[in-house]
Amino acid sequence: MRKIGILALGLSAFMSTVSLASAANVNVVHGIDGRDLGAEQSLPVDIAVNGKCALKGVKFKESTIVELAPAAYTITVHLADGSCAKPVVISKQVTIPDGVRVFSAVASLSSKGTPQLAVFNVSELFLPSTVAVRHLAQAGSVTVKFSSTELRSSQSKRISNGKQATLGVLTNRLPYTANIYPGASRRSIARLTGVGRSKFTIYNIVGSAKNGFTIIPERLAP
Secondary structure: OHHHHHHHHHHHHHHHHHHHHHOEEEEEEEOOOHHHHOOOOOOOEEEEEOOEEEEEEEOOOOEEEEEEOOEEEEEEEEEOOOOOOOOEEEEEEEEEOOOOOEEEEEEEEOOOOOEEEEEEEHHHHOOOOEEEEEEOOEOOOEEEEEEEOOOOEEEEEEEOOOOEEEEEOOOOOOOEEEEEEEOOOOOOOEEEEEEOOOOOEEEEEEEEOOOEEEEEEEEOOO
16 A cells, blocks of 8 residues: 555656646736826736736736646736736637647737737747747738848738737848838838847737837747
């Protein structure tokens, strides 16, 4: 019986380790400028996962990482009161598949200005060096143009709100420039320089034309 008890204890410890190892790092980003909703810019919010208040008082442009095992979750965003008791501003069903190591959830605005939670499987980006530009601003489709003076090359990708454009490069020693153009305009609303020098870099473009666009970077290790 003692051997069985020791075996059961060891198996329990092993399963706990496996469960922890399979958990995904979920980077939660607050990308809503409160001014776009008629509030103060910082717009503190509380965030609940399956009804449990997990993050409190998160402000605009802040981000934090939480560990979640592969499963289905309901994530809700509330105006901050420290207990997630205020009415729900955003509600999103999120499923984290098995094998996903890094995930992003960005509170942002739709093209019509409605609060939303945009989710992304970051594990798909892990190439030798990858850059992703996400369109999460209150605007219609935009064109992202990546260019490199050293390589004398450029490529453009058109994306709608809630989507991302990616650039895979073989080395992070050569900097790229990324310009974001709204609609058919030739005037850039955001310009990123030195793109590609850091591995697995993500740029979230949030905000609006009315109150200005903001770039919130994410730098995540695999």
